[in-house]
Amino acid sequence: MSQKFDVVVIGAGPGGYVAAIKAAQLGLKTACIEKYQDKEGKLALGGTCLNVGCIPSKALLDSSWKFYEAKNGFAVHGISTSELKMDIAAMIGRKAQIVKGLTGGVASLFKANGVTSLQGHGKLLAGKKVELTGVDGTVEIIEADHVILASGSRPIDIPPAPVDQKTIVDSTGALEFPAVPERLCVIGAGVIGLELGSVWARLGSKVTVLEALEKFLPAADEAVAKEAHKTFAKQGLDIKLGARVTGSKVNGDEVVVTYTDKDGEQNITFDRVIVAVGRRPVTTDLLASDSGVDIDERGFIFVNDQCETSVPGVYAIGDVVRGLMLAHKASEEGIMVVERIKGHKTQLNYDLVPSVIYTHPEIAWVGKTEQTLKAEGVEVNVGSFPFAASGRAMAANDTGGFVKVIADAKTDRVLGVHVIGPGAAELVQQGAIGMEFGTSAEDIGMMVFSHPTLSEALHEAALAVNGGAIHIQNKKKR
Ligand code: FAD
Ligand code: AMP
Numbered sequence: 452m453s454q455k456f457d458v459v460v461i462g463a464g465p466g467g468y469v470a471a472i473k474a475a476q477l478g479l480k481t482a483c484i485e486k487y488q489d490k491e492g493k494l495a496l497g498g499t500c501l502n503v504g505c506i507p508s509k510a511l512l513d514s515s516w517k518f519y520e521a522k523n524g525f526a527v528h529g530i531s532t533s534e535l536k537m538d539i540a541a542m543i544g545r546k547a548q549i550v551k552g553l554t555g556g557v558a559s560l561f562k563a564n565g566v567t568s569l570q571g572h573g574k575l576l577a578g579k580k581v582e583l584t585g586v587d588g589t590v591e592i593i594e595a596d597h598v599i600l601a602s603g604s605r606p607i608d609i610p611p612a613p614v615d616q617k618t619i620v621d622s623t624g625a626l627e628f629p630a631v632p633e634r635l636c637v638i639g640a641g642v643i644g645l646e647l648g649s650v651w652a653r654l655g656s657k658v659t660v661l662e663a664l665e666k667f668l669p670a671a672d673e674a675v676a677k678e679a680h681k682t683f684a685k686q687g688l689d690i691k692l693g694a695r696v697t698g699s700k701v702n703g704d705e706v707v708v709t710y711t712d713k714d715g716e717q718n719i720t721f722d723r724v725i726v727a728v729g730r731r732p733v734t735t736d737l738l739a740s741d742s743g744v745d746i747d748e749r750g751f752i753f754v755n756d757q758c759e760t761s762v763p764g765v766y767a768i769g770d771v772v773r774g775l776m777l778a779h780k781a782s783e784e785g786i787m788v789v790e791r792i793k794g795h796k797t798q799l800n801y802d803l804v805p806s807v808i809y810t811h812p813e814i815a816w817v818g819k820t821e822q823t824l825k826a827e828g829v830e831v832n833v834g835s836f837p838f839a840a841s842g843r844a845m846a847a848n849d850t851g852g853f854v855k856v857i858a859d860a861k862t863d864r865v866l867g868v869h870v871i872g873p874g875a876a877e878l879v880q881q882g883a884i885g886m887e888f889g890t891s892a893e894d895i896g897m898m899v900f901s902h903p904t905l906s907e908a909l910h911e912a913a914l915a916v917n918g919g920a921i922h923i924q925n926k927k928k929r
Contacts, residue, residue, distance in 0.1 A: 456482045458792065459581050459595035461573035461737065463487075464498020465505075465778040466769030467601030468557050470785030475564040477793050482593065483566055484573035484583055489554070494570045496557035497550075498603050499770070500778040503623040506553055508643075510546040511626060511650045512809050519653035519811075527848055537654055539630055546626065569593075575600065577741045579764050597764050597792050600744070600752060601785065602737050604730040604770035611709070612638055612699045612726050618706050619699060622647060625725040631655045632723035636708050638696050640667060642808050644727030648688060649810045658688050659719060661710050663695040670806070672820040672869040674835075674855060679814055679871055682851055686811075699724065732771040747773070757798070758788050780804050803886055805879050812852045813875035817883040818867035821857055830860035834892065834915030836908045838872040840922050843903040849873040854912040856882070856892055863891040863917070874905040881909055892916035 458474040460467045463485035471483035487502060489495040495502055518537050525532060561568045571585040581593045606621040608614060616624040625647040633656065637648040640662035652658040667690065668676040683690060691712065698709040707720050732751045738744050745753040745761040752767035754760055760767050766788045769781030783799050790797040808814040824831050837853045838844035852872025858865050868882030885895055895913035900906050911920045918925040 453592045455594040456480050458597045460599045462601035463496040464603045465500045466781030466785045469782040470599050470789050471566045472564050473786050473789040475566045481566050482569050484569045486572045495554045497554040501553045505778050507546045507550055507626045508646055510549050514542045515650045515653040575742045576739045600767040601769050602733040602771050604732050607729045607731050611696050618701045619724040621726050634721045636721040636724040639727040645810050660690040661694040661696050662692050665693045673822050675869050675871045758784050803883050805883050807876040812872045814871045815875040815879035816869040817879050831857050832860050832916045833857050834912045836911040841908050843905050854908040856912040856916050858892040858916045863893055865890050878909050
């Protein structure tokens with residue numbers, strides 16, 4: 452007899468594993484299918500995020516930042532170091548331990564919450580049945596009242612730079628370089644390219660970023676993108692815009708990358724190349740031909756705002772559906788779907804999904820950019836506060852960047868918070884909390900902020916919206 456569950460989730464990334472835990476918490480008999488195996492051949496839960504994404508990249512960003520700071524930022528505090536060394540194997544080993552701890556943690560959470568963890572490949576058949584092919588090839592049919600597809604995404608390959616995971620790597624290979632490459636090319640100046648490029652640049656690589664678009668960080672507020680470009684250039688990241696990679700040739704331990712820009716065809720020789728040109732949804736062998744689930748023109752599973760697919764009772768969440776490819780977006784979609792299965796009216800607020808780039812300076816935002824609001828014809832007031840005027844940032848010797856608060860000129864409602872600088876991700880989250888409750892710039896201005904904190908920069912930027920900042924000269928008169 453086949454197993455039957457209230458909910459079957461395919462994929463145990465931050466979308467799928469969170470949905471499965473929530474479903475079990477709400478009393479639903481739940482199974483989660485995952486096929487990913489670690490280097491030891493063991494089932495590893497947590498998806499891209501825990502295994503080869505958010506967490507390992509942040510582990511390397513933190514290690515490399517400590518090294519960079521020790522080398523370049525300690526002297527100002529009166530600290531001198533001699534013979535600073537970086538043990539790459541130890542850094543990669545630390546990262547692996549963090550990944551192991553967290554993926555193992557998901558397995559423990561499944562046990563603690565009563566989620567049945569099934570290892571293998573899941574495929575949706577017609578009639579909400581799921582075919583599970585185990586690692587040994589055995590096939591089992593599982594029945595479900597509700598199926599949640601959470602199969603995630605994988606790196607996009609481009610024919611001009613085929614990944615061999617040695618000389619030309621994708622984001623996964625870039626987390627495992629055995630040594631610091633002397634000359635490193637990053638194709639694509641998106642979030643992943645900038646973060647991984649930063650890791651190796653801090654450790655000593657000469658990094659060149661080749662980006663096809665003319666505009667740097669087009670999704671960010673223009674003022675933030677401009678500041679970021681300037682600062683990254685100062686750090687030694689050579690970011691070439693309008694540079695489209697058209698070919699590459701591996702010669703032993705080197706690779707010649709060809710790109711075209713406004714001056715024609717160019718060639719540069721590198722030791723390693725990271726291809727970071729985006730990610731695409733994973734739907735390979737996920738849907739039987741008669742499953743009834745529609746795919747949109749870009750290859751994503753088609754869903755509405757409630758993550759319902761074209762088949763009643765079948766949902767899809769996370770990177771495999773439209774929207775930002777972010778772990779927190781995936782998780783919250785999972786929660787929304789499960790709560791709706793239980794009859795709640797939960798609706799994720801897609802307008803307030805924060806974005807973060809974990810470079811230094813850190814970049815984060817929530818809500819709309821000034822250029823988008825202007826294009827939409829919304830009149831706005833803008834308040835900015837530079838970290839150069841923040842006592843806390845000065846004490847930390849980390850004064851680059853600013854906080855920018857954008858509010859509706861008529862209602863004063865905050866429509867966007869954009870931060871480049873120390874603690875950006877955490878500051879933007881404060882803005883997001885306020886915005887979820889419809890805060891005005893005046894509301895934030897009237898609150899008491901601890902002194903000295905980086906958060907005071909958010910306070911002052913909100914005050915500046917209406918010309919009331921204390922620690923800078925206001926652009927706008929009251
Ligand atoms: P995934 O995490 O991709 O998980 C899908 C899972 O489904 C995988 O484990 C896969 O093996 C499994 N699967 C697929 N098909 C099947 C099948 N048929 N049967 C069984 N199992 C299947 N996001 C952030 O929010 N913050 C960050 O800082 C951040 N940093 C990143 C850094 C890097 C280098 C990368 C690559 C990504 C980063 N992301 C970050 C993006 C984030 O990892 C993804 O948005 C997130 O993992 C998506 O979650 P998901 O559950 O939709 O899919
Ligand atoms: P993201 O999707 O945010 O991860 O960013 C990927 C970036 O890669 C985008 O900004 C693309 O413009 C860029 N890109 C895609 N193909 C190429 C290419 N052949 N050469 C250079 N940049 C590219």
